[in-house]
Amino acid sequence: MAYIQFLGAAGTVTGSKHLINISGDSTGKRGLQVLIDCGLFQGQKEWRERNWQDTPVPAREIDYVILTHAHLDHSGWIPRLVKEGFSGKVFCTPSTLDLCAILLPDSGHLQEEDAEFANRKKTSKHSPALPLYTEAEAHDCLRYFSPLDFGEARQLAPELSFRFVRSAHILGASMVEVTVTTGGSSRRMLFTGDIGRVRNVRSNPGKVVHAGPAEGEQADLLVMESTYGSRSHPSADPRPELARLVRNAVKRGGSVVVPAFAVERTQKFLFLLKELMEAGDIPRVPIYADSPMAIKAVDIFLKHTEEFSQDTKNLIARYGSPLEWAGFHFATDVESSKKINDSRYPCVIVSSSGMVTGGRIQHHLMQRLPDPRNLVLFIGFQAPGTRGFTIKSGAPEVKIFGQIIPIRAQVAALEQFSDHADTPELLSWLRTFPRPPETTYLVHGEPQASAQLRDAMQKELGWNVEVAEYMEKVEA
Numbered sequence: 001m002a003y004i005q006f007l008g009a010a011g012t013v014t015g016s017k018h019l020i021n022i023s024g025d026s027t028g029k030r031g032l033q034v035l036i037d038c039g040l041f042q043g044q045k046e047w048r049e050r051n052w053q054d055t056p057v058p059a060r061e062i063d064y065v066i067l068t069h070a071h072l073d074h075s076g077w078i079p080r081l082v083k084e085g086f087s088g089k090v091f092c093t094p095s096t097l098d099l100c101a102i103l104l105p106d107s108g109h110l111q112e113e114d115a116e117f118a119n120r121k122k123t124s125k126h127s128p129a130l131p132l133y134t135e136a137e138a139h140d141c142l143r144y145f146s147p148l149d150f151g152e153a154r155q156l157a158p159e160l161s162f163r164f165v166r167s168a169h170i171l172g173a174s175m176v177e178v179t180v181t182t183g184g185s186s187r188r189m190l191f192t193g194d195i196g197r198v199r200n201v202r203s204n205p206g207k208v209v210h211a212g213p214a215e216g217e218q219a220d221l222l223v224m225e226s227t228y229g230s231r232s233h234p235s236a237d238p239r240p241e242l243a244r245l246v247r248n249a250v251k252r253g254g255s256v257v258v259p260a261f262a263v264e265r266t267q268k269f270l271f272l273l274k275e276l277m278e279a280g281d282i283p284r285v286p287i288y289a290d291s292p293m294a295i296k297a298v299d300i301f302l303k304h305t306e307e308f309s310q311d312t313k314n315l316i317a318r319y320g321s322p323l324e325w326a327g328f329h330f331a332t333d334v335e336s337s338k339k340i341n342d343s344r345y346p347c348v349i350v351s352s353s354g355m356v357t358g359g360r361i362q363h364h365l366m367q368r369l370p371d372p373r374n375l376v377l378f379i380g381f382q383a384p385g386t387r388g389f390t391i392k393s394g395a396p397e398v399k400i401f402g403q404i405i406p407i408r409a410q411v412a413a414l415e416q417f418s419d420h421a422d423t424p425e426l427l428s429w430l431r432t433f434p435r436p437p438e439t440t441y442l443v444h445g446e447p448q449a450s451a452q453l454r455d456a457m458q459k460e461l462g463w464n465v466e467v468a469e470y471m472e473k474v475e476a
């Protein structure tokens with residue numbers, strides 16, 4: 001008997017956690033428990049509060065974590081799991097491990113800052129407010145990580161083996177093929193993690209990893225993301241529009257503030273700005289990458305050339321490391337970040353977090369949102385409940401650090417930079433399966449997006465598809 005329980009990213013796009021439980025073997029031990037991803041809930045309070053709840057099975061009884069990629073909504077609860085008693089191995093690809101080594105401690109740091117802020121301003125009903133985990137605890141959990149190359153099979157127990165295959169979402173991102181053998185028969189489960197785009201270089205420039213998720217996958221049971229289950233990405237080249245937006249803001253004497261994940265999205269965006277600047281399409285204003293991880297992220301990005309697309313290889317061959325580019329500045333400490341804040345001349349500021357849920361971007365937006373000369377440019381998905389979502393959806397004001405900030409700056413969004421396949425791309429990827437899975441469970445989507453993708457898959461492919469519910473247990 002084996003079951004899967006959806007402990008997160010069901011009914012929402014964050015908090016990915018799927019528990020595989022293979023119970024009651026002949027020795028009478030409790031059986032094997034493997035968690036696919038262990039992400040933070042982000043966004044609406046109702047979901048964030050679940051970060052404080054215990055797992056339905058004790059953390060110490062979970063044997064392994066298999067991690068699809070480094071984004072915090074997939075990895076950010078691992079330090080908490082360790083804090084609660086988990087002491088097994090965390091498997092991930094080598095580049096995912098490198099990324100987690102900067103992302104998780106940074107997440108711990110942000111948790112500490114939030115708790116400290118809540119205590120100072122008495123904004124929490126808890127006294128004292130505590131961090132979910134600290135930077136030190138996040139560092140400590142890295143000793144449980146064990147890298148495994150793409151394609152290499154690993155037998156975790158007689159009844160379970162797995163391997164990583166490419167999902168082309170971000171650097172290191174993988175799907176997990178799990179083979180469960182019980183009672184003499186084997187079944188294959190595929191957990192997609194986040195699925196990257198089948199890229200068209202023109203409409204989606206700057207792709208880091210090889211184009212497209214692994215094709216021809218086979219599974220008896222598929223657990224698949226549905227972030228863009230109700231949408232198609234624009235097919236136009238975003239560069240002319242991007243150049244126009246930047247030029248106009250600079251002409252007005254304004255600056256451009258871009259909330260972006262510090263890892264991958266920021267590097268990709270810097271390459272685009274460099275290209276546009278070299279082509280004379282945007283003025284040579286200072287570009288600031290403002291994140292404590294800015295330099296380390298570039299180093300990791302440049303280290304894993306094995307995952308680059310030809311496009312990215314060409315760009316790096318032409319321009320070298322972004323750390324050396326004239327006019328590009330990488331702010332890692334708080335002092336240099338404050339200097340950017342004080343700058344009164346037009347510039348471009350790329351800072352995290354990407355959905356304005358924390359981090360230095362909050363300071364930049366507090367400073368620049370009230371001035372109509374400025375431009376706030378979104379280049380990533382904004383989950384409902386986040387400040388990014390509020391700003392992007394045209395609200396007249398937003399609360400940052402407990403203050404109401406009027407939004408008078410121009411707000412624009414370019415959707416082409418998404419690292420998620422849209423509905424047509426998902427369907428064309430699914431058509432590469434040689435046979436339909438018995439059941440597909442959709443996770444990692446807002447309810448309406450998941451439902452729409454379910455309907456499309458039933459209609460276009462004739463597959464048996466269900467939308468996973470939070471805490472639901474299904475037979476594996």
Ligand SMILES: [Zn+2]
Nearest residue numbers: 069071169194
């Ligand atoms: Zn992701």
